[in-house]
Amino acid sequence: MPAPAGRHFLQIPGPTNVPDRVLRAMDRPTIDHRGPEFQRLGREVLEGLKAVFRTRQPVVIYPASGTGAWEAALVNTLSPGDRVLMVETGQFASLWRGLAERLGLAPEFLSIGDDPWRRGVDPQAIAARLAADTRREIRAVCVVHNETSTGVTSRIAEVRRAIDDTGHPALLMVDTISSLGSIDYRHDEWGVDVTIAGSQKGLMLPPGLSFNAVSEKALAAAESARMPRSYWSWKEMLGPNASGFFPFTPATNLLFGLREALAMLQEEGLDEVFARHQRHAEATRRAVRAWGLELQCVDEREHSSALTAVRMPDGHDEAAFRKVVLEHFDLSLGSGLGKVAGRVFRIGHLGDFNDLTLMATLAGCEMGLALAGVPHRGGGVAAAMGYLREVHANAPAGRFVTRS
């Protein structure tokens, strides 16, 4: 079979499309990771990452998928059998909990309401659980900022305030794998102890890097934490990182790409990047509502700007619909995961993404709904266009498109 003409539309919520600038930056000979050129690169990315996490504290880079950084956060700060409070928001929260269990921790999984996969973390429920923990046995609260299986973004600043109100000393760990670089996030201001992130979503890189941003309090916890760790050890990393090096072979070419991606985010400006994703998320929701389909997220305060999860009408399978869209239009949409497999499909609009990428994606969805025989109304594409047109009409020309 010949390869399809044009570019594949990779509109799953990660991995995301890698910009040409990043591809070009990685397309270079690998350099000596003990030499001076690497040292400059190492220093630049370790420092440059801090702006994206909005932190002045260290960020550790692992050659690993996001799952590795989940494990790193837990093994550096906790001891065998420690209680951790996790919250059932969807598939990724469930996977993190499973990982904690297999490591020999004692996760408690807070599950709120009759359909916890349609809302984010309830700050008051966390506060209530911590207040009841009078013996202070819970060592950490672990939450997912943007639940990629449901398109729900939790309100981390409110979670922080709720923890503070109880005076409980638990660490706060936050998974930002699908939000960092697409949705506003503030490691220092929100008092997060460990932020977990990955390369292949908002950072516009291929899969293969993941990150821990680490607070003073987390570093102090690491001093007495007894979980076995070697490869993931922050201490082993932070020593060589201080001079720009790594304790083992780093993913050199991915770091060239990271340097370029950080430059792109900085040139556009993080606030602009977040506003762009909000605009695309709003346009997508208008399309979904016009189709007469239901959003998975039910709380207006928690709609994700990185992706939109859409519920299929009863009796219709998302996998069959996505197959039609892929086979006809070479467009990949996100599948339903875990408990919502078969019921929900996901439109990724994070990373390197613009107004017309969105319009093509929505057109593929709308044509696919018709071809797959999914009951819906037309007019979703028109509704999204109407919204984008309105935003552009109120902005000076060149506001959203800048070419240097």
Ligand SMILES: *Cc1c(COP(=O)(O)O)cnc(C)c1O
């Ligand atoms: C993608 C994702 C993960 C898993 O990351 P891997 O790189 O696949 O290990 C974890 N959490 C969230 C919120 C994600 O979106």
